[in-house]
Amino acid sequence: MTETKITERSTEIDLLLEKQRKFFQSGATMPLSFRIEMLRKLRSAVQKYEKEIAMALESDLKKSEFDSFMCETGLVICEINYLLRNIRHLAKDRMVWTPLMQFHAKSYKKPTPYGNTLIMSPWNYPFMLTLEPLADAIAAGNTAIVKPSAYSPATSAIIKKICEECFNEEYIAVVTGGRKENAALLNKKFDFIFFTGSESVGKEVMRHAAEHLTPVLLELGGKSPCIVDDTAWIKLTAKRLVFGKFTNCGQTCVAPDYILCHSSVKDKLVAEIKKQIVKQYGENPFENDGFGKIINEKHFDRIASLIDPDKVVHGGQLNRETLQIAPTVMDNVTWDDAVMQQEIFGPVMPILTFDSYDEIYDLLADKAKPLALYIFSQNQKKIKEITSRCRFGGGCINDTLMHISVNAMGFGGVGESGMGSYHGRDGFNAFSHTKGILRRYNWIDIPVRYNPHPFEKWDSFLAHLFMR
Numbered sequence: 443m444t445e446t447k448i449t450e451r452s453t454e455i456d457l458l459l460e461k462q463r464k465f466f467q468s469g470a471t472m473p474l475s476f477r478i479e480m481l482r483k484l485r486s487a488v489q490k491y492e493k494e495i496a497m498a499l500e501s502d503l504k505k506s507e508f509d510s511f512m513c514e515t516g517l518v519i520c521e522i523n524y525l526l527r528n529i530r531h532l533a534k535d536r537m538v539w540t541p542l543m544q545f546h547a548k549s550y551k552k553p554t555p556y557g558n559t560l561i562m563s564p565w566n567y568p569f570m571l572t573l574e575p576l577a578d579a580i581a582a583g584n585t586a587i588v589k590p591s592a593y594s595p596a597t598s599a600i601i602k603k604i605c606e607e608c609f610n611e612e613y614i615a616v617v618t619g620g621r622k623e624n625a626a627l628l629n630k631k632f633d634f635i636f637f638t639g640s641e642s643v644g645k646e647v648m649r650h651a652a653e654h655l656t657p658v659l660l661e662l663g664g665k666s667p668c669i670v671d672d673t674a675w676i677k678l679t680a681k682r683l684v685f686g687k688f689t690n691c692g693q694t695c696v697a698p699d700y701i702l703c704h705s706s707v708k709d710k711l712v713a714e715i716k717k718q719i720v721k722q723y724g725e726n727p728f729e730n731d732g733f734g735k736i737i738n739e740k741h742f743d744r745i746a747s748l749i750d751p752d753k754v755v756h757g758g759q760l761n762r763e764t765l766q767i768a769p770t771v772m773d774n775v776t777w778d779d780a781v782m783q784q785e786i787f788g789p790v791m792p793i794l795t796f797d798s799y800d801e802i803y804d805l806l807a808d809k810a811k812p813l814a815l816y817i818f819s820q821n822q823k824k825i826k827e828i829t830s831r832c833r834f835g836g837g838c839i840n841d842t843l844m845h846i847s848v849n850a851m852g853f854g855g856v857g858e859s860g861m862g863s864y865h866g867r868d869g870f871n872a873f874s875h876t877k878g879i880l881r882r883y884n885w886i887d888i889p890v891r892y893n894p895h896p897f898e899k900w901d902s903f904l905a906h907l908f909m910r
Contacts, residue, residue, distance in 0.1 A: 451619070452626045455587075458615055459630055462558050462585040465612040471555065471583045474533055478526060480580050483608045485522045488515060488573065491604060495569055498596035502568065503690065504735040513690065514570040517847060521574045524849040524866050525581040532581070532870045540880070547882045553874040555583035556657070557633035562624070562647070564639045565593035565737050566693040566787075571661075572601055575636045576614070578869030584634070585613055589627055592620040593737050632656055634873060638695075641858055659862035659872050661695070662855055665785050666814040668698035668842065669802060669828065672706045674818035679840075680714035683791075684722055686816070686842025688769045691734040692789035693741075696814040696835075698842055699786055700775070702802060705795040712773055712793060716756045719769045727768050728761055735765040736788060742767070745788035748781040757789075799824055806832050811857035816842050835859050 470476065488495070496510040505513075525532075533553055540549040559579050563572035572590050579586045588605065590598035595618075602616040609615075617623055628635075628650035637647045638661040651658045668686075670679055686698050703711050719727075727733045736742040742765050749758060749770060757770035767789050772781060775792040782792060796802055815834040819825055825839055835855040838845050846853050846865070854863025864872045 451623060452629070455617065455623075455626050455630060458587065458611060458617075459558065459632075461612040462587065462615070465610075466555075466557050466585045471585060471613070474529060477581055477583055478529060480609065480613075481522050481526055481529075481577060484573070484577060484580065484604070485519060485526075487604045487608050488518055488522075491600060494600050494603075495597070498594075498600045499569065501596040502565070502594040503693070503737060504733075505690065506732045509690070509732065509734075510569075514567055517570050518573040518577065520847070521849055521865065521869070522577050525577055525870065528867070529581050529870075532867060533583075538878075544880065544882075546886045546888075547880050549878070549880045552877045552879055553582070553871070554877055556873060556875055557584060559584045559586045559634045559636065559873060560589065560627060560630075560632045561586055562589045562627070562635070562637045562639065563591060564695075565591035566690060566695065568594035568597040569601065571638045575638075575864060575869065575873075576605075578864055579636070579873045580614070582870050582873035584873055586615075587627065587632075588614065588616045589624065590616065590618065592618070635659070636864075636872070637661070644860070659864065660855070660860040661853075661862075661864075662813065662858065662860040663695040663785050663787070664810055664812040664855070664859040665699040665782075666696060666812040666816070666834070666837075667806065668701050668816040669796075669818065670701060670703045670707065670711055671799075671817075671819045671821060671824065672704040673820040674707065674840075675820070676707060676710050676714050679818040680711060680718045681722075682818075682841050684715060684718040684769070687791050688719070688723070688733070688789050689843065691736060691767070692745075693734075693737065693787055694843065695787075696843055696846060697787075698791075698814075698816050699812070700782065701791060701793045702796050702805075703793055705797055708773075708793065708795050712755060712771065715771055715791070719756060719771070723769055727757075728759070728764065728766050733766070733769075736767060737765075739765065741788070745786065745790060748784075748786060748788075749790055750779060750781070753779070799828065802828070803831055811835075811855075811859055813855045813859035814838075814845075833857065835863075 492515055495515055496507045499505040499510045535550045535552050538549045540547055561575050568591055576586055590601050598618050605614050605616045631654040635651050635656055635658045641662045644660045644662045648658055723733050724730045745767055746760055753772045753774055755771050755773045757768040759768040770790045772792045775794050811833045813835040815832055815837040817828055818840050833856055836845050836853055849866035852863035852868030853865045854860055862872055
């Protein structure tokens with residue numbers, strides 16, 4: 443893209459943002475009736491284009507129609523349904539306790555939209571991770587510019603089609619393109635930025651946001667551990683691990699990145715995982731319509747470089763033409779191996795061992811805080827201990843991935859895996875600023891606080907009494 447075209451693109455974005463500023467300032471997004479109407483329009487369009495969405499996801503990521511609904515379209519519809527059921531409750535003023543000294547007043551918290559928001563989404567779940575935060579932004583009363591990933595062009599196209607059919611660009615607009623468009627958008631002043639993607643890009647988003655003191659919500663990733671102790675139900679554990687690790691060809695930000703297995707059950711777990719891979723994906727996963735592909739050659743080569751053939755105990759096959767990597771299990775892995783030096787984000791499952799929980803606490807304390815943590819165990823004491831002591835975004839006990847489907851529960855990272863959370867109430871709150879307001883009544887006016895103070899000791903006594 444030439445410098446002239448970059449300047450033209452930046453100018454287009456300036457004009458678009460100015461339109462949205464004027465639209466928001468008009469107050470058009472504030473009535474709940476308007477927000478409800480927009481959410482219903484969005485839901486109807488998603489349902490109308492469900493087949494086209496599935497085709498786009500198949501083109502970009504080779505997702506099956508079932509996976510497209512289960513992991514993308516269905517979750518968007520669930521989020522919109524939650525917001526429609528609860529929006530009046532979420533948006534209402536909330537009374538809070540007022541100190542006795544202010545007995546002739548009332549205090550309340552008032553959720554209000556940030557204003558003009560930017561939503562930047564990734565390629566691995568390109569539809570769900572764009573439309574879910576957009577629904578939250580709409581419910582909270584904001585305008586939005588949506589920037590989907592350039593790596594999933596077919597899905598970006600259907601997102602653009604849906605938004606243009608449902609909304610005027612002064613309200614909701616989609617900007618497509620690559621890094622130049624990302625940079626142009628980040629140089630603008632928004633009231634709130636929602637970003638899902640890698641840690642490295644998240645840092646860039648935060649740097650640009652800091653220039654304008656713009657609040658951000660970052661959904662990143664990391665190496666999410668899965669702990670399997672000696673009390674776990676191994677067959678069921680293997681079944682759920684294979685589902686969680688290899689869904690979307692491992693390209694899931696909350697996928698279990700590696701397995702920490704108790705040494706006494708490791709061999710049994712590995713054997714069951716092998717069986718489950720064959721059961722769920724067949725002897726030749728490349729021929730299975732339910733097994734996807736890596737998004738592009740760059741990521742294919744990166745994941746392939748993490749596989750040590752000497753440690754592969756299942757899978758390991760590569761097909762560069764179709765950008766597919768078979769579900770791969772690596773045993774006897776150490777922390778020095780290449781596969782443990784970065785987030786895998788692919789269908790490679792390294793297995794490490796431990797002998798006591800004390801090892802885990804010391805180990806994870808030195809690692810970057812992950813987006814998710816999973817534990818398979820029947821030991822309630824250890825479950826409570828590890829979920830309390832370890833720092834992570836969220837997770838499951840005796841399952842993987844499924845916590846992200848609970849709309850009533852916020853989803854988000856901590857530290858290196860992100861900041862802030864969304865989904866359901868948390869999503870509405872993420873796109874809202876809560877004002878604290880005290881309303882004073884005029885029928886009485888206590889003179890204690892005003893100058894001059896003729897009875898200083900008495901005033902001090904009253905202040906101490908009423909402000910305790």
